Ligand SMILES: CC(C)(COP(=O)(O)OP(=O)(O)OC[C@H]1O[C@@H](n2cnc3c(N)ncnc32)[C@H](O)[C@@H]1O)[C@@H](O)C(=O)NCCC(=O)NCCS
């Protein structure tokens with residue numbers, strides 16, 4: 001199962017995107033819809049809200065008066081936190097049930113406005129952001145959905161900033177213009193990334209990156225940071241540290257488009273534990289490598305994860321390499337030449353020699 005998180009601020013246009021994903025066969029888990037289910041008349045959720053916010057959030061028909069609750073819940077951060085403390089655990093339970101009942105080969109899309117706010121992004125294989133500037137969202141909410149402007153602004157102020165969302169998203173979909181180009185982009189995303197990603201995960205097929213050197217990409221650092229957060233989510237305390245290493249960690253250096261991450265664990269026994277956790281999460285072991293090495297399954301982000309014990313001398317030199325290259329222009333030139341020869345073992349040997357020299 002491929003788990004995709006889809007997020008965006010209020011009014012970003014997530015519905016446009018989920019409609020295309022649903023047409024393509026994805027299973028959509030809609031957080032706003034679940035939020036309605038758990039407060040239907042007669043539910044414990046509604047009773048808890050009444051106890052917290054008062055009787056008059058319920059209409060004469062016994063149903064939640066959503067506008068009345070919104071008017072009380074979004075006035076300040078403390079009131080919103082009280083709303084969230086009641087609703088979010090109930091939403092979480094129902095969400096887990098729906099994920100649990102999806103077929104093994106499904107692409108499950110969690111349409112969730114508060115993904116970043118909840119610190120949940122590392123739990124998904126991919127995070128998609130519908131990225132629409134706040135002023136456009138506001139205008140659409142007021143003009144097309146008839147939402148009072150002060151309500152829309154109040155909710156926005158309880159949500160993450162556009163910048164915070166962008167930092168955690170793997171894919172940005174710009175919905176500031178017409179809908180049709182957005183639909184086409186989403187259809188392409190499904191065919192070129194989501195379907196092969198799901199297939200790779202289910203069949204244990206690794207994405208082994210191409211070692212051709214490409215111009216330096218400033219995005220590598222952020223991609224490594226998101227991949228690190230995902231590894232941390234799987235490994236928890238088993239990893240003492242996780243570092244972005246290798247050529248893409250050297251600022252400004254042209255390199256093969258493969259992000260290298262190094263997981264450090266306390267000892268040899270925990271190397272095995274880390275390997276088991278990562279293979280259980282879909283990372284694929286590379287049996288041809290000398291040392292414990294895994295590949296990821298995202299066709300658009302080749303990733304190599306090595307696992308080393310703290311007392312292994314190799315673990316030190318990978319951490320030194322970015323610094324050693326950064327401070328030595330001739331080493332940078334030499335490194336580029338080695339990388340162009342695309343031989344992993346030769347590259348590692350050269351890195352080791354450089355680090356030993358700069359260490360002494
Ligand atoms: C307060 C309620 C009754 C208002 O209902 P209303 O029909 O006006 O809005 P609806 O539920 O359709 O939500 C519309 C949008 O408001 C924003 N929003 C809703 N709840 C929150 C919240 N707790 N914090 C920040 N933004 C929120 C989201 O962008 C959401 O997509 C309702 O939003 C609610 O129960 N919220 C708490 C549950 C929740 O956090 N839902 C968000 C996804 S888990």
Ligand SMILES: Nc1ncnc2c1ncn2[C@@H]1O[C@H](COP(=O)(O)OP(=O)(O)OP(=O)(O)O)[C@@H](O)[C@H]1O
Pocket residue numbers: 008009010011012013014015016032113130140141144145175176177178179
């Ligand atoms: N590209 C677009 N051009 C014009 N209007 C749009 C576009 N995309 C969405 N809209 C409109 O903007 C409003 C918000 O979109 P939508 O309801 O899909 O947002 P959402 O991300 O699901 O929001 P929420 O978080 O509030 O549930 C809707 O009225 C929708 O019809």
